[in-house]
Amino acid sequence: MSAPPATLRRVHRTLLDAFGPQGWWPAETPCEVIVGAILTQNTAWANVERAIVNLKQARLLSIAGLRRIPRHALARFIKPSGYFNQKAIKLKAFIAFLDREYHGSLKMMAREGTPALRQKLLGVHGIGPETADSILLDAFGRPVFVVDAYTVRIVTRHGFMRGGAKYHEVQEFFMERLPRRAKLYNEYHALIVRLGKEWCRPKPRCGACPLNGDILPNILRCRQAHPEYTVK
């Protein structure tokens, strides 16, 4: 694979200069991170926020709250985040897992080693690689690089990796070239998502689209060409 470590550091620096620190994960507790990670699957974050607000107002945004609320009722509260029936099942599956493996305690879960915890999370219905890694990184501070659809687009469209690269290959690509620091991985992933949100949306995309061609000069050129796409 092309792209030496310095290139990935340069991309990070450019994104940080362009967008500033992103302050992820937008949550107050590990429980809220986990709920958000499940609710945001293939869903715009703005819709997830509505669902989170609903849960908070009903005092359900806690392990105990999610445990006591029946699944059908839970689905109603998270409706704005889409796929609400599926996601209600997923949240319940996580609680059942937590109860089964860690006596319902996130603190006990936090004592588990990263590789073992990752394997266990992947065994939970509704938790795939990205959700598991988001939980590891953002709820438990583990140095695990989170890969999402934007990340794959960036590394393949810039020729860092071949098309069709798998999740773990993209993850290794970053982790082998960057220091194993949770803070860095957190900021890097958030910046990639920010870039994705702010990328030229109409198709065909213009040549300055920062997900096409060379990311570094194109970020600023795209913002100049399309100020209307700047995300608040």
Added chain:
DNA sequence: GACCAGGCACATC
């Protein structure tokens, strides 16, 4: 009205 969004499980070949 079409397309997209911070995926995942499941069926089928």
Added chain:
DNA sequence: GATGTGCATGGT
């Protein structure tokens, strides 16, 4: 192992 499909709301 690769590919296709269902899941569902809300913004553009």
